Amino acid sequence: GAGVSQSPSNKVTEKGKDVELRCDPISGHTALYWYRQSLGQGLEFLIYFQGNSAPDKSGLPSDRFSAERTGGSVSTLTIQRTQQEDSAVYLCASSPGVAGIVYEQYFGPGTRLTVT
Amino acid sequence: GNSVTQMEGPVTLSEEAFLTINCTYTATGYPSLFWYVQYPGEGLQLLLKATKADDKGSNKGFEATYRKETTSFHLEKGSVQVSDSAVYFCALSESNTGKLIFGQGTTLQVKP
Numbered sequence: 001g002a003g004v005s006q007s008p009s010n011k012v013t014e015k016g017k018d019v020e021l022r023c024d025p026i027s028g029h030t031a032l033y034w035y036r037q038s039l040g041q042g043l044e045f046l047i048y049f050q051g052n053s054a055p056d057k058s059g060l061p062s063d064r065f066s067a068e069r070t071g072g073s074v075s076t077l078t079i080q081r082t083q084q085e086d087s088a089v090y091l092c093a094s095s096p097g098v099a100g101i102v103y104e105q106y107f108g109p110g111t112r113l114t115v116t
Numbered sequence: 117g118n119s120v121t122q123m124e125g126p127v128t129l130s131e132e133a134f135l136t137i138n139c140t141y142t143a144t145g146y147p148s149l150f151w152y153v154q155y156p157g158e159g160l161q162l163l164l165k166a167t168k169a170d171d172k173g174s175n176k177g178f179e180a181t182y183r184k185e186t187t188s189f190h191l192e193k194g195s196v197q198v199s200d201s202a203v204y205f206c207a208l209s210e211s212n213t214g215k216l217i218f219g220q221g222t223t224l225q226v227k228p
């Protein structure tokens with residue numbers, strides 16, 4: 001079946017512009033995660049959605065970052081007023097996700113964001 | 117808070133050499149432990165996992181044992197191949213949310 005997909009695969013934007021990154025999880029997966037992979041910081045957790053519960057936003061680096069998940073499926077990560085330090089690969093992952101049970105997370109190919 | 121520390125790379129080995137990549141963790145509760153691999157130009161893939169103490173995860177000739185007493189999950193392979201060249205990430209999964217905390221990654225280069 002289809003894996004996790006992300007779009008766009010590459011995004012170049014000017015400092016100060018807003019960007020939206022999209023993630024389509026595997027159908028039926030209730031848990032969705034966003035991570036960021038950058039040279040300086042490695043792989044960092046950003047935000048976690050589980051079903052209809054309030055998201056865990058504890059990893060978002062600033063209030064310029066936000067995310068939503070519509071209909072329990074597609075998720076959009078929005079970065080407002082982008083800064084050069086936002087340049088990174090943004091990864092989305094999904095899992096069957098029941099709290100307290102460990103499932104493998106399936107990662108998408110990522111969106112490479114470059115802020116000029 | 118929870119954290120993962122893995123040995124710095126890059127690690128350069130000749131084909132058929134023995135591989136060890138060290139990983140230690142700090143965590144509250146009883147996390148699950150993972151090794152993920154990222155081949156050049158590809159996405160993150162799960163390599164192996166262990167969900168409780170003394171479990172051994174294995175896949176593609178790689179193995180790692182969950183050692184609670186030393187809080188370690190070292191990755192080993194008896195005979196590496198050129199195709200194993202990749203970046204390897206050790207990670208723990210927080211028990212209530214499943215979110216992954218990653219180590220900094222270790223680049224492995226295997227030369228023929």
